[in-house]
Structure formats: C-alpha cells, structure tokens
Amino acid sequence: MTSIVELENVTKEYDLGATKVQALGGIDLTFAKGEFTVVMGPSGSGKSTLLNIVSGLDRATSGKVRVVDVDTMKCSDAALSKLRLEKIGFVFQAYNLIPVLTALENAEYVMLLQRRPAAERRDRAKAMLDLVGLRGLEDRFPRQLSGGQQQRVAIARAIAAEPVLVLADEPTANLDSKTAAALIDLMEKLNREKGVTFIISTHDPAVVARAHRTVTLRDGLIAKPATAPDGMGTASKRITEGAPSPIGS
Amino acid sequence: MLVLKLAWRNLLRNRRRTLITIFSIASGCALSFFFFAFQAGVHKKTIDDATRMLAGQITVEHPQYRDAPKPSLFVPSVAKVKTVAEKMPDVELVKPLCLGNGVVSSAAGGIGIGFLGVEPDREKELSQIARSIVKGRFLESSDVDIKGVVIGERLADRLHVDVGNKLVLTTTNAQGDVVEELLRVVGIFKLGSATMDGALIELPIAVVRRVMGLTEDQATQVGLVLKRPEAQAMVLAETKRALAGENLAVHPWETLLPAIATWVSAGDRANQVMCGVVLFLASFAILNTILMSVIERKREFAMLLALGTPPQLLRIQVFVETLMLGVLGSGIGLALGASFAYAGQKNGIDMSDSGAAGTVGGMALDPHVRPALSTEDAVFVAVVVLVVTTLIAIYPTLRSSRVDVANTLRSQ
Numbered sequence: 167m168t169s170i171v172e173l174e175n176v177t178k179e180y181d182l183g184a185t186k187v188q189a190l191g192g193i194d195l196t197f198a199k200g201e202f203t204v205v206m207g208p209s210g211s212g213k214s215t216l217l218n219i220v221s222g223l224d225r226a227t228s229g230k231v232r233v234v235d236v237d238t239m240k241c242s243d244a245a246l247s248k249l250r251l252e253k254i255g256f257v258f259q260a261y262n263l264i265p266v267l268t269a270l271e272n273a274e275y276v277m278l279l280q281r282r283p284a285a286e287r288r289d290r291a292k293a294m295l296d297l298v299g300l301r302g303l304e305d306r307f308p309r310q311l312s313g314g315q316q317q318r319v320a321i322a323r324a325i326a327a328e329p330v331l332v333l334a335d336e337p338t339a340n341l342d343s344k345t346a347a348a349l350i351d352l353m354e355k356l357n358r359e360k361g362v363t364f365i366i367s368t369h370d371p372a373v374v375a376r377a378h379r380t381v382t383l384r385d386g387l388i389a390k391p392a393t394a395p396d397g398m399g400t401a402s403k404r405i406t407e408g409a410p411s412p413i414g415s
Numbered sequence: 416m417l418v419l420k421l422a423w424r425n426l427l428r429n430r431r432r433t434l435i436t437i438f439s440i441a442s443g444c445a446l447s448f449f450f451f452a453f454q455a456g457v458h459k460k461t462i463d464d465a466t467r468m469l470a471g472q473i474t475v476e477h478p479q480y481r482d483a484p485k486p487s488l489f490v491p492s493v494a495k496v497k498t499v500a501e502k503m504p505d506v507e508l509v510k511p512l513c514l515g516n517g518v519v520s521s522a523a524g525g526i527g528i529g530f531l532g533v534e535p536d537r538e539k540e541l542s543q544i545a546r547s548i549v550k551g552r553f554l555e556s557s558d559v560d561i562k563g564v565v566i567g568e569r570l571a572d573r574l575h576v577d578v579g580n581k582l583v584l585t586t587t588n589a590q591g592d593v594v595e596e597l598l599r600v601v602g603i604f605k606l607g608s609a610t611m612d613g614a615l616i617e618l619p620i621a622v623v624r625r626v627m628g629l630t631e632d633q634a635t636q637v638g639l640v641l642k643r644p645e646a647q648a649m650v651l652a653e654t655k656r657a658l659a660g661e662n663l664a665v666h667p668w669e670t671l672l673p674a675i676a677t678w679v680s681a682g683d684r685a686n687q688v689m690c691g692v693v694l695f696l697a698s699f700a701i702l703n704t705i706l707m708s709v710i711e712r713k714r715e716f717a718m719l720l721a722l723g724t725p726p727q728l729l730r731i732q733v734f735v736e737t738l739m740l741g742v743l744g745s746g747i748g749l750a751l752g753a754s755f756a757y758a759g760q761k762n763g764i765d766m767s768d769s770g771a772a773g774t775v776g777g778m779a780l781d782p783h784v785r786p787a788l789s790t791e792d793a794v795f796v797a798v799v800v801l802v803v804t805t806l807i808a809i810y811p812t813l814r815s816s817r818v819d820v821a822n823t824l825r826s827q
Contacts, residue, residue, distance in 0.1 A: 214825050223721055224821040244725075251723025258824065262718040266424035276722055278417055323722075335824075 255324030443697030444748020471638025517586030532623025
C-alpha cells in the first residue's frame with residue numbers, strides 16, 4: 167500500500183530557555199493511504215507534536231518527514247501552508263469554526279482559498295454538510311449549533327476540499343459519548359466510502375476501538391508496536407523504551 | 416469579497432465596541448469639519464467685506480503705485496479697464512476708487528487720515544461702511560454738490576464734529592500741489608476697528624477727482640468684484656493678459672491686504688494641525704479596538720493559518736477592518752459636521768457676546784458668523800482620517816499573522 171506519511175528518526179526538542187524538553191525522541195513511522203489510524207497516549211506524550219510535524223505546523227528538530235511525497239523539512243513556510251491548503255484537512259479539538267461564517271460558508275472556506283468556482287464550492291459544501299447530517303442547518307452560524315454539530319461542520323470543511331489526509335486532534339474530547347460515537351461513525355464511513363486517510367490523536371477508548379491501527383506514544387517515543395487489525399498499514403514499528411529526560415538544564 | 420464579508424461581520428461581532436469606536440472617530444471628524452467650516456465662514460466674510468469695501472478681489476492700478484502711493488500714479492482710463500472686465504462673466508462689477516492720504520481739520524484741530532472716493536449709489540450695496548452708519552446717513556449721489564462725507568465715530572469724537580458739521584480736507588493733487596476742500600459730514604459710521612473708525616473718511620469719487628485734479632475717466636484704482644471668489648485666479652490671469660500693453664499692474668487682493676492674507680493662511684494651517692491632532696487622538700480608539708480584536712482572535716488566526724490561509728490574507732482582512740472603521744467614522748462625522756455647519760450657515764451664529772470680536776488688517780471681524788461648507792475641507796478631513804487609520808493599522812495588521820500556530824492551537 168502507498169505510504170502517505172513517512173517519519174524517519176524524527177525528534178522534536180523545545181527550548182524553554184534554561185531547560186530543553188524533548189517532545190519526540192526519534193520516531194520512525196509510516197502511514198499508508200486509506201488508513202484509519204489512531205495515535206494515542208497520555209497528555210504530554212507527544213501526540214499533538216507528532217500531528218503538528220506531519221501537518222507542517224511545527225518543524226522537527228531532526229529526522230526526515232515526507233508528507234504526500236513532499237520533504238517538509240526542506241519546505242518554506244509558504245510551501246507548507248500550500249501543502250496544508252491543498253492536501254491536508256484538519257479537525258481540531260475545540261471545533262474551531264470561523265464564528266462569523268455560516269455552516270455552509272465554513273464548509274466552503276478551504277475551497278474558497280483554493281479558488282475553486284463558486285458553483286462548485288457551494289454544491290460540494292452542501293453535499294458535505296448533507297453527508298455529515300446537517301442538511302437544513304447550512305445557514306446557521308456556529309453559535310447557533312451544538313458542539314456535536316459544530317464538529318460535524320469542521321469535518322465537512324476538512325473533507326470538502328478532498329484532501330488526501332485528514333488530521334484530527336482529539337476530535338471527540340469536548341463531546342458527549344453519544345455525539346462522539348456518531349462522529350466516529352461518520353469519520354469511519356468517510357474513510358471506508360471515500361477512502362480518506364485519517365490520523366486521529368485521542369485519549370478516547372471508543373475511538374481507539376474503531377481504529378484500523380493504533381500507535382501509542384509515551385514520553386515522545388512509540389511505546390508499543392503499532393497494530394493493524396485489518397491487515398492495513400505498513401508502518402515500520404520501532405519500539406523505543408525509556409523516557410528521555412529534559413536536557414540542557 | 417471574502418475579505419470584505421469577514422471584515423464586516425467581524426466588526427459586527429462586538430457591536431458596542433464598534434459603535435463606540437465609530438462614534439469616537441465621527442466626533443473628531445464632525446468637530447474638525449465644523450471648525451473648518453466655521454473658520455472658512457469667518458475668513459470668507461472678512462475677505463468679502465474688505466474686498467467689496469476697498470478695491471475688489473482684483474485691483475488694477477499704476478505699476479509704481481504700490482511702491483509710492485501718489486495721486487500722480489493713476490489709472491489713465493477706467494473705461495478701458497471696464498471694457499475688458501465686463502466681458503468676463505465672473506466679474507460682478509467694476510468699481511473705480513480714488514484713494515489718498517491727507518489731514519482733516521475742524522475747530523478742534525487736524526488729524527491725519529486716509530480717504531476713499533467711491534461711487535455712492537453702487538457703494539451703498541457693497542460697503543460695510545454703508546451698513547455701519549450709526550448717525551446720519553450713507554453717501555448719496557447728490558452729495559457731490561454738498562461735498563458730503565461719512566467719517567468714523569472715533570474720528571468724529573476726536574474732531575468734536577457731528578452730522579451737519581464742516582471739515583476741511585488738505586491733501587496733494589496729481590500735480591503735486593497742496594489743495595484743500597471743505598466737506599460736510601452727512602453720516603458717522605462705526606466698523607469696530609480703531610484704524611477704520613479713527614482714520615478713514617469716505618466721500619463721493621467725483622469730489623475726490625476734483626480735489627486730486629483727475630478727470631472723470633481716471634482713478635487711483637479700479638477694483639473688480641467677482642461673483643465667485645474661486646474664479647479669482649482665472650480672472651486675474653485673463654485681466655493681466657488683456658491689459659498687457661497698458662502700463663498697468665493687476666494685483667490679487669492678497670497683495671493689497673497682506674495682513675488679512677497672512678491671517679487667513681495662518682488660520683488655515685492652524686486648523687489643519689488641530690484637525691490632525693484631534694483625528695490622531697480619536698484614531699487611537701481604532702487602534703484599541705483593532706488591537707483588542709486581534710488579540711482576542713489569536714486562536715482563530717492560528718486556526719485559519721493552520722487551514723492554509725495565506726498570512727497576507729489575514730493582514731489584508733485586519734487592514735480592511737481598520738479601514739472600514741475609519742471610513743464609517745469619517746463618513747458619519749462629515750455628515751454630522753456638515754449638518755451642524757449647514758444649520759449655522761442658515762441661521763448664523765452670533766458671537767457678539769463671546770468677547771471674540773477683533774480686527775485684522777484694520778478690518779473689524781463680523782461677530783455674526785455663517786460657516787462656509789467646502790468640499791476641499793471635507794476631502795482634507797477624510798484624507799487625514801484615512802492616512803491616520805492606515806498608519807494605525809500597521810501594528811495590528813502585522814501582529815495578526817505573527818501567530819505561533821502550533822503553540823496557540825496546543826494551548827486551546
């Protein structure tokens with residue numbers, strides 16, 4: 167299966183002045199196209215850092231990062247921004263919709279930045295909102311929607327521009343269990359039916375239970391082998407034990 | 416379109432704050448524009464009074480008269496100047512004048528004065544003196560026979576003369592001889608200026624011509640009173656061109672009344688500086704609003720950047736929001752200022768009780784002010800707001816895209 171994300175010996179170190187903290191301690195990991203992968207681990211284990219490096223929002227301190235055949239370590243900020251715009255969809259923990267735009271306009275937003283024709287944008291955004299079960303709520307502003315509905319709009323926005331990869335950072339963290347379950351169903355359906363690759367960071371066991379593969383991080387390292395219950399995924403699985411200590415203090 | 420939509424809706428997010436900001440800018444603009452109109456009204460009235468009473472907005476005289484005003488340096492043919500001027504549609508009327516200096520004497524003594532020979536019937540409609548008679552009456556054409564004269568109240572007091580009394584004017588004529596003329600006071604005026612009320616007399620031009628030894632077609636000046644002051648430059652150029660071969664000088668009023676010209680110019684500059692300061696201070700409300708808005712939306716900006724929004728698009732959006740506040744504030748402010756000024760123009764503003772009366776260049780300022788609205792002033796105020804707003808927008812605009820996206824999203 168074609169790999170969409172390749173990480174090779176990736177480290178990330180934060181300089182806090184007197185102290186340096188190692189968030190990732192040398193990760194080797196590959197995500198295949200069409201995977202529905204969960205990255206789990208306790209708070210501070212490096213999940214968000216990993217997702218930020220994959221998305222190009224943050225840069226690794228060392229190692230190699232390839233995302234959709236682009237060596238992101240060598241990219242300018244503008245090129246990373248373009249990569250995100252064209253190839254990656256985001257679902258954030260706290261809904262993060264644009265509060266002054268309606269659900270439909272939010273779903274259209276990324277396509278608008280991509281300069282797609284107005285009619286195509288509108289049709290596709292409507293179709294995506296329909297797909298996530300928000301038909302009839304297109305003209306509502308985020309403040310007029312529940313948390314679950316807002317997160318559905320965020321998913322519609324993430325997939326409307328047909329990205330090859332969707333990164334979801336704790337997407338169910340602020341939702342009740344029923345809404346969270348519905349959201350997982352939705353993401354899994356999109357993965358299954360549309361072939362969208364999902365990398366989801368979460369603590370939520372309900373999400374983990376639905377994953378094709380889980381990667382567990384602890385103290386910036388992969389804590390146990392990634393699993394691929396459906397036989398999907400060809401991730402290299404390196405187990406690195408031992409938590410790195412803050413350095414440089 | 417997206418930028419405009421986002422900017423407008425973002426301004427509506429915190430309506431109260433936006434309204435307060437717009438009100439602040441609008442107040443500054445309204446105040447500035449009203450002051451411009453008020454001052455323009457004072458300037459316009461003073462210039463109008465001075466030019467109509469004296470030698471018009473444009474004056475034709477002998478080329479050497481400015482250097483050494485003497486009766487021998489006169490305009491040889493008023494008719495020729497009239498022929499030229501009356502062809503120009505912007506010229507309201509042509510007024511010949513005979514100016515001079517001399518001494519007026521009564522039984523109480525003699526005082527040095529300036530005298531002004533005018534056409535009584537025409538001057539009645541034009542001159543501030545005609546409107547300022549406090550005793551007796553203004554000149555009439557029949558005063559040529561009785562050699563009637565109107566004098567200032569202060570001069571009358573100093574000479575101990577009243578309406579009906581006689582005065583003797585002593586001066587030199589065009590031939591350089593000392594001449595005398597017996598005059599009869601027909602009216603006393605009070606302009607409010609010590610210079611005018613204490614050292615000016617006005618009498619029929621025919622009498623002055625006779626005293627000076629000039630013919631009916633000669634005068635020391637020919638003034639052109641214009642229908643529109645804005646046409647001054649054009650009429651000046653045209654008059655100069657038409658009289659090019661006549662050994663005559665053509666001056667704008669600023670040359671004849673330099674004190675008033677300097678006062679107008681200094682007043683305009685001072686008002687512009689004050690306007691700039693007021694609007695600069697008012698614009699800090701915009702800075703506060705936009706900066707607060709940018710700081711509050713840090714996470715939103717991080718999210719937008721994460722989605723792939725180009726940083727320059729965020730900067731443009733914040734800039735447009737700032738500009739919208741400036742445009743709305745200045746638009747409303749100009750409308751308010753114009754409304755106040757228009758009401759003042761219609762009804763007049765009486766400043767006589769304010770103690771603000773004064774003189775400039777010997778001319779008394781009229782305490783009844785009618786603000787004058789001008790497009791140039793409105794444009795000036797709008798441009799100042801836009802320039803100040805643009806400057807103020809720089810910091811929040813730059814700050815909007817300087818977001819550590821990963822850290823900001825992590826801290827949510």
